[in-house]
Each structure stands twice: as C-alpha cells, then as structure tokens.
Amino acid sequence: MDTAVRDLADRHLPAVYEAGASAAATSLGTTFTWTSSHQHALRALRTDTYADLLRHSQQTVRRAGQFHRAVRVAARRQTPTALTGRTALQAAKTLADQLAAAHPLDRIVYRNGTRMPVRAWAEAAALARTTVAYNTGTLAVAREHGIQHIEVYDGSDCGWTSHPDPDKAARTLRTVDDAAQWPIAHPRCNRSFTLRPDTGHDPAE
Known part of the structure; x- marks a missing residue:
C-alpha cells in the first residue's frame, strides 16, 4: 500500500495537477509553466495525500498485528477444546470465521466506526485525490492571474x-x-x- 500511495502522489498527482492548470491557462490564452507557486501548491497536495492515505496504511498494519496476536491467543486457548466432537477442518473453519468477524482485514474502518471494503475505499480515495489535484491546478492558475x-x-x-x-x-x-x-x-x-x-x-x- 505504501508503494501504491507513493506512486499516486509522485507520478499521477503532478500529471493531473498539470492537466488542470494547463486547461485553466489555455482558457486565459496563456501557457502553463511550473513556477514556484505551482511547485509549492503541488508539494502541499502531495504532503496531504501522504498523510491521509498512509494513515490508513498504518491502521491496516496495526490491525494486522492485532489479528496476529488474536490468532496466537485463540490457538492456545480454543484449539484443544474446539476439536471435541468435530473434525479438525470444522474446528478450523469456526475459529477462522470468529477471527475474521472480529478482525476484518478486508475493511477500512473510519473514525465513526463505518467499515468499507478496501477495494471500494481505494478506488474512491484515488478518484478523490486526482479530482482534488486537477481542481487545485485550476485554482492555482486563478491566483497566479489575480482571478x-x-x-x-x-x-x-x-x-x-x-x-x-x-x-x-x-x-x-x-x-x-x-x-x-x-x-x-x-x-x-x-x-x-x-x-x-x-x-x-x-x-x-
């Protein structure tokens, strides 16, 4: 996830920012160039992207650690009794279901407790960040020309x-x-x- 976030921030955001800024400059009959103000705006955008998306990456690492510890505890406490009257496969499935319900690693958890599938969250986050980058480029050109x-x-x-x-x-x-x-x-x-x-x-x- 860290690699994907850095790829988005370092490669895609600058390109999308430039597209928005270039379209705005063209509408004014000028040409976009990477002035210091645009470089500053892009740095701020990338920093914000790192902070937001990597925070979710760190959350996933913490939850994976919690899952690992829960598996070890469950294996010590539940496995001997779980096998009573059932096959090993049945006991393993029950244990896996309980752990997956308690530690859903395929979900992103928001501050309000809402959980979203990782794939849906990643798509929405990438779309949001690229839209913000495009619009930030547009607004930077507006400021540059006193609009x-x-x-x-x-x-x-x-x-x-x-x-x-x-x-x-x-x-x-x-x-x-x-x-x-x-x-x-x-x-x-x-x-x-x-x-x-x-x-x-x-x-x-």
Missing part, C-alpha cells in the same frame, strides 16, 4: 460542502478561496471549476 472567482460544474443535486448540503453547487459562482476549501464535496465527486475573470456576481442573480 477571484470561479464557476462550479457539478452534479445538479450535489451540495457545496457535502452531497446533501442544501447549498447546491452547480453553476454557482464562488471565490477562489472558498473553492480551495471545497475542491470536492464527497468521495467520487465530479466537481470542476471554470475561471471567471469577467464577473464578480453570481450568474443566478
């Missing part, structure tokens, strides 16, 4: 800070600073930004 507002493209039902937020995001005008706080609203979010140097008013007004 204060962007227009949001998102799902029609998607809220600004979360999917159920009543403040709907699509086709609204937001400040660059607000957009930097909410580059996405939820995992698998399709949010993107377009630079709006021409207006300081919400198009809906």
Whole structure:
C-alpha cells in the first residue's frame, strides 16, 4: 500500500495537477509553466495525500498485528477444546470465521466506526485525490492571474460542502478561496471549476 500511495502522489498527482492548470491557462490564452507557486501548491497536495492515505496504511498494519496476536491467543486457548466432537477442518473453519468477524482485514474502518471494503475505499480515495489535484491546478492558475472567482460544474443535486448540503453547487459562482476549501464535496465527486475573470456576481442573480 505504501508503494501504491507513493506512486499516486509522485507520478499521477503532478500529471493531473498539470492537466488542470494547463486547461485553466489555455482558457486565459496563456501557457502553463511550473513556477514556484505551482511547485509549492503541488508539494502541499502531495504532503496531504501522504498523510491521509498512509494513515490508513498504518491502521491496516496495526490491525494486522492485532489479528496476529488474536490468532496466537485463540490457538492456545480454543484449539484443544474446539476439536471435541468435530473434525479438525470444522474446528478450523469456526475459529477462522470468529477471527475474521472480529478482525476484518478486508475493511477500512473510519473514525465513526463505518467499515468499507478496501477495494471500494481505494478506488474512491484515488478518484478523490486526482479530482482534488486537477481542481487545485485550476485554482492555482486563478491566483497566479489575480482571478477571484470561479464557476462550479457539478452534479445538479450535489451540495457545496457535502452531497446533501442544501447549498447546491452547480453553476454557482464562488471565490477562489472558498473553492480551495471545497475542491470536492464527497468521495467520487465530479466537481470542476471554470475561471471567471469577467464577473464578480453570481450568474443566478
């Protein structure tokens, strides 16, 4: 997992960031270059990615250690009595089921106790990080050129800070600073930004 996280942060995020920044620069009739401000923005993005994703990797290592200790304890305490009246295979299956239920290594556990399959979590995390990278590149170009507002493209039902937020995001005008706080609203979010140097008013007004 560490290798996959580093590959995402070191190879994919810079490419996606550059794609977002290049598209924004082209919309202004300019060309994107890796200035110090862009390098700083990318470093911050990569650091945040490392911290978030590697935290889950460390959680998995801790849980694997707990699982290993539980197996050793269970083997000492339960195996002699578990075999009574059953085959070794039946006893082993029962023990394995109990351990798997108590220590589900194929799940990521969130702070609120919610558990998500590792594959689904990894896909959502990678999509979220690449979307954030693309939008961060867009916003960095906005700052570079003194543009204060962007227009949001998102799902029609998607809220600004979360999917159920009543403040709907699509086709609204937001400040660059607000957009930097909410580059996405939820995992698998399709949010993107377009630079709006021409207006300081919400198009809906």
